[in-house]
Amino acid sequence: MSEIRLPFSALIPFFPPMRLTRDADEDRDFQESLREHGIRRPLLVRPHPIHEGKFEVVDGNRRLAHGQIVGLEDAPCEIRKMSDEEAFTVALILNVQRSNVPSIGIGNWLQLMQMKFGYSQEKLAEKVGKSQSWVSRHLKLVESKIEETNS
Known part of the structure; x- marks a missing residue:
């Protein structure tokens, strides 16, 4: 390269x-x-x-x-x-x-990859080299932010 x-x-x-x-x-x-x-x-x-x-x-x-x-x-x-899949994963x-990098930004990105590529939490964890619970925590931050905004 x-x-x-x-x-x-x-x-x-x-x-x-x-x-x-x-x-x-x-x-x-x-x-x-x-x-x-x-x-x-x-x-x-x-x-x-x-x-x-x-x-x-x-x-x-x-x-x-x-x-x-x-x-x-x-x-x-x-x-x-x-x-696209490789670029999103590398990013x-x-x-x-x-x-x-803020955890909420990572959570948003994880959620986007779920929607765009149909990844499960397990697949995201595998792609990033993190645990499924790490992925889950970041996704919950996004859900909490959405609920907070809608209240």
């Missing part, structure tokens, strides 16, 4: 975002780092399944968004061919490995 620089105009964020909330101080620090050092770790992208000549950012959406804010024009990218695994 080789690294290539792609212009931001060729990159489309993966949807939906895993991070639903932002921390202004953390964002400011991240932007300052990008201004000073640029994007150091390549974005993981795949050829966009619909838009020819464009790439979907599977991992690195935060770097993409903040890079645009600070005026960068391109980013180092690793291009991989992936199906979930990489975000689960980060400590600063």
Whole structure:
């Protein structure tokens, strides 16, 4: 796998975002780092399944968004061919490995994968390398949030 620089105009964020909330101080620090050092770790992208000549950012959406804010024009990218199922799984695994991704965001993503691919909790646990109870806890967070919103 080789690294290539792609212009931001060729990159489309993966949807939906895993991070639903932002921390202004953390964002400011991240932007300052990008201004000073640029994007150091390549974005993981795949050829966009619909838009020819464009790439979907599977991992690195935060770097993409903040890079645009600070005026960068391109980013180092690793291009991989992936199906939708592979892209969703890789995005979930990489975000689960980060400590600063909110549990509700992970829960939303797990729920989305259940709906999109028909996965059981056991299959999700297998895909992510976690226990079924871990998956269940994250899905319950989403259910609780929905109930709270509807009350």
